[in-house]
Amino acid sequence: MGRFDVHICITDVSIRLIGRDLHRRWYGDRKVSGDIVTCATKPSKQAGYFKVRWSWNCMAAFKLTQYRLLASATNLLVLLSNPSNVALLTAHILSAPAIWGTSANLQMLARVIDVFSSSSGRLLRSEQTSHFPEPSDGQRNLSTNDWTAAIMKGTAEGSPWSRKVLVFTGLLQGFKIHGGHGLNMGQGTKLRVALVKAINLSLRSETQRSPITDLSMVVALSQVFDLLDVQEKTALDHDSLLPMLVWAIFSSSEGLHQGYFLSTIDADVIEGAGKKFDWSTKSHSYLQLQFTATGPLIAALGRLSRLMAFSVGRVKDVVLLVRILQILTEFSRSLSIQWRQNKLSEIDISEETVFLADETLRMPLPLLWRVLRSCLYAIIIILIPYTDRLLYNDLSIKDDAAADVLSQYPVCSEAFLREIQPTDCGIIPQHPLDRCLDLYFLNTAEQLALVLDTKAASDLLVVAASPYLGVDSDQRLLEAFEAAHSVMLAVIAAPHNVSLAISQFESYTKVLFQVFPQTLSPRQFRVATKQLVRIASSPSLISEQRPFLASALLEIVHLRLQTASTQPIGSSITSDEPGDNADSMSEQAVLLLALIDSLPFLQLDALEDWLWIVARSIHLVRDIAMRHACKQRFWEILSNGDMDVDRAAYCSTWWSTRGGRPMMLYGKDIDNFEPLMSGPLKESRKL
Numbered sequence: 001m002g003r004f005d006v007h008i009c010i011t012d013v014s015i016r017l018i019g020r021d022l023h024r025r026w027y028g029d030r031k032v033s034g035d036i037v038t039c040a041t042k043p044s045k046q047a048g049y050f051k052v053r054w055s056w057n058c059m060a061a062f063k064l065t066q067y068r069l070l071a072s073a074t075n076l077l078v079l080l081s082n083p084s085n086v087a088l089l090t091a092h093i094l095s096a097p098a099i100w101g102t103s104a105n106l107q108m109l110a111r112v113i114d115v116f117s118s119s120s121g122r123l124l125r126s127e128q129t130s131h132f133p134e135p136s137d138g139q140r141n142l143s144t145n146d147w148t149a150a151i152m153k154g155t156a157e158g159s160p161w162s163r164k165v166l167v168f169t170g171l172l173q174g175f176k177i178h179g180g181h182g183l184n185m186g187q188g189t190k191l192r193v194a195l196v197k198a199i200n201l202s203l204r205s206e207t208q209r210s211p212i213t214d215l216s217m218v219v220a221l222s223q224v225f226d227l228l229d230v231q232e233k234t235a236l237d238h239d240s241l242l243p244m245l246v247w248a249i250f251s252s253s254e255g256l257h258q259g260y261f262l263s264t265i266d267a268d269v270i271e272g273a274g275k276k277f278d279w280s281t282k283s284h285s286y287l288q289l290q291f292t293a294t295g296p297l298i299a300a301l302g303r304l305s306r307l308m309a310f311s312v313g314r315v316k317d318v319v320l321l322v323r324i325l326q327i328l329t330e331f332s333r334s335l336s337i338q339w340r341q342n343k344l345s346e347i348d349i350s351e352e353t354v355f356l357a358d359e360t361l362r363m364p365l366p367l368l369w370r371v372l373r374s375c376l377y378a379i380i381i382i383l384i385p386y387t388d389r390l391l392y393n394d395l396s397i398k399d400d401a402a403a404d405v406l407s408q409y410p411v412c413s414e415a416f417l418r419e420i421q422p423t424d425c426g427i428i429p430q431h432p433l434d435r436c437l438d439l440y441f442l443n444t445a446e447q448l449a450l451v452l453d454t455k456a457a458s459d460l461l462v463v464a465a466s467p468y469l470g471v472d473s474d475q476r477l478l479e480a481f482e483a484a485h486s487v488m489l490a491v492i493a494a495p496h497n498v499s500l501a502i503s504q505f506e507s508y509t510k511v512l513f514q515v516f517p518q519t520l521s522p523r524q525f526r527v528a529t530k531q532l533v534r535i536a537s538s539p540s541l542i543s544e545q546r547p548f549l550a551s552a553l554l555e556i557v558h559l560r561l562q563t564a565s566t567q568p569i570g571s572s573i574t575s576d577e578p579g580d581n582a583d584s585m586s587e588q589a590v591l592l593l594a595l596i597d598s599l600p601f602l603q604l605d606a607l608e609d610w611l612w613i614v615a616r617s618i619h620l621v622r623d624i625a626m627r628h629a630c631k632q633r634f635w636e637i638l639s640n641g642d643m644d645v646d647r648a649a650y651c652s653t654w655w656s657t658r659g660g661r662p663m664m665l666y667g668k669d670i671d672n673f674e675p676l677m678s679g680p681l682k683e684s685r686k687l
Contacts, residue, residue, distance in 0.1 A: 070093075070114075070115050073093055074115050074118050074119050074122075077089060077090075077115070077116070077119040077151075081142060083150035083153070086151060087150045087153040087154035088154060089154070090151050090153075090167065091154045091157040091159065093167075094155065094159035094164070094167065095157070100163070104212055105212070106216065106254050106297075107296070109212065109215075109219070110219055112166045112167075113173065113219070116171050116174060117170040117171070117174035118174065120147075120170070120171050120174030121174045127144065144175075144183055145187050148171060151167065151171060152168075152190075152191070152194060160202070160205075161198045161202035161205060161208060162216060163213075164198040165217050165220050168194055168195035168224075169195065169221075171191060172191060172192065172227050173223050173224060173227075195228075196228070196235050199237075199241070200236060202217060203217075203237050203240035203241060203244065204237065214248060215248055217244070218249075218297065218304065219300070221241075221245075221304075221307060222297075222307065223303075225306075225307045225310075234314060236314075238311040238315050239317050239320060242311040242312065242320065242324060245304065245307065245308050245311065246328075248297060249297060249304055249305075249308070250328070250331045251327075251331075252297075254292075254295055255292075256292075256298070256331070256335075256375060258330075259331065259335035260334075261288060261292060261338075262335065262338035262341075262342055263338045264284070264288065265279065265342055265344065265368070266341060266342045266344075267285070268283035268284065268286065269342070269343045276355060277343060277344075277355055277356055278356075278357040278360055279344075279359075279360045279364045286364050289364075289367060289371065290367065298374065301374045302374070305381040306381060308378075308381075309382050309385050310385075312324070312382060312385040312389075313385040313389065321389075328379055328382065328383075331379075332379070335375065336433070340431075344365070345432065345433050346432065347432070348435075349432075350475045351476075352365070383402075390405060391405070404447075407448055407451045410453075413448045414452055414453075414456050414460075416444075416448075417441070417444070417452075420437075420444065421441060421464065422438050422441060422464055425460075425463050425464050426463050426467060427467055428468065428477065432476070435477070435480060438464065439479055439480045441464060442464065442480060442486075443483050445487055446486050449490035454496065454499065454500050457491050457497055458500055461490075461491050462491060462500070462504065464487075465487040465488050467484075468480045468481050468484035469481070469484050469485060469508070469515075470515060471515075471519065472518065473518055473519050481515075482524070485528060488508055489528060491504070492504060493531065493535050495540070495541065498542055498545065501535065501542055502545065505532070505536070505546075505549065509532065509553060512525070512528055513556070516587075517569050517587050517590070525594060526590065526594045526597050529597070529598060530597045530598050532550075532553055533601050533602070534601045536549040536553065537550045537601040537602060538603055550606070551602075557594055557595055558595065558617065560591055561588055561595070561617060561620070564588040566623065567587075569586065584626075585629070586621075588620065588626075589623075589626040589629065592617055592618065592630050593630060593633055595610070596614055596630065596634050597633075599611070599637055599643075600642045600644075600647065604647065607647060611651070612663065614634065615660060618630050618634065618664060618667075634664060638652075
């Protein structure tokens, strides 16, 4: 036996109709002991209102809970035909202690949104299909606009503004899901304006705000923000809204909780069979992570991050923006600390299948990576409008815009790099997180290499990149390996680093040939060789002090070409560009292509010699397909505008009148061709 009391304030009421509908909808023809509805009415403090107490005893085996009450309210909102009853039922939903008492939680408040979303959707379907029966008193169901107006009237009964936000959100969401049909333009605009007004008034009402009400408004905004036009979005009080959003997402227990969910995982990661670590799907930390990931905040983190980005662009208080940035920085630091204290952080992503159990790889780990990736993308989206405001425009962020801004201030650039430089600079750390931080430093340093002075470039960049330059084919270090080579090329290419470039040129060249083709891909080797030749050629300052440096490098390439392997390299350790066909080329062919790529940067006197060397070397490639590819690339360099005017003119002369064409096509010097008239036989053919 169960007993449930519902207190409703009613003005113009059809008590027995509502009671009869409740009985029919909930219990059908089953008998209910006692009266279906027992009315005990007396005047309330507000004139014209009566307090009605419904009580019934039920023979069913279940109890009516908060969720049952909300589900029943969903049915009633559609069935009631009197606008006053719709308004009064709405007012009751917004004030019922069973819903808004001390046991209220975010999931239950989200159900309030679902009540009005489902009701509006069912109302639209009933108008289109006549699926629901007509009311028993013969009255017609309310139209969508009249029903919406009644709902909005019910929200004007003195309930807190945060609760009204949930109602308006449910209506907008329900009508949007079903195509937006049923509401006229004026009613839809009125509903959106009412939502914006309710949000602003709730944000400014300190007495009505609490953590749970703030969280409920965040959930509501995540569902309807995209339904507002730009003018309505701008009308929100973003100076009050942004701190609430950031707190809800990054600090609240319903959100990311400052990353503390990571620290609880470590105790549940235990060593199992085969010395593999297992993180059980039945552990408390996994269930908590699953609850967080599927909660209304983290599940909508993409939409909420766009909302926060929009608010950042509209906030008027600059000090608030700085404070929000500090909060994001503290969250990132906390997340990093919590992750380092986790056993999973000690396992590189390439080693997961070796050290983790199958169950962990199948469910818990992908869920964890999904949550962490969501954190990363959310912070990036929020930081984009910071850069936009810094650049004083509303354009979308450009590639490396933040680095471009920082590069305008060399002192600040150096200070920033010293702040993020590796802790143990000059060695490869063992912890994957430290290697990840090294990779971040190298990628950032490449963007700022041109603005650092020679000493800073040597102390920060060269020292940090050197350990990664000559690594073998370790899959864990490939990204850092590529970044280190990019940093070294950026340092050597800086015009003011002449002395440093000369001192590093020889050692870097040796490393380059040591790692190719085992670790360095064909494309990367060709790019590096071409850049080194360009840096060492006129009009660079390096060529003034070392005029033969470029030719010496090409001579090393040429010598190695003569003894290089002629077998296809196969799948490269590092990936090449699509369509490059590098895997089908041999080491010998790649070295020849590197020579060809470097020709446009040579001086005319050196160009003449190397045109002949390249033309002869083409015929050292025995494979027909590889040799054809080298010829094709050689012809592109000569004819497709890679050369400047003087070099192109000389190449044209060399090709047409100095024997370049027969040498490249047939491998023969022009001196080997006899000057014969057309028609006569050769000496060997004469009788």
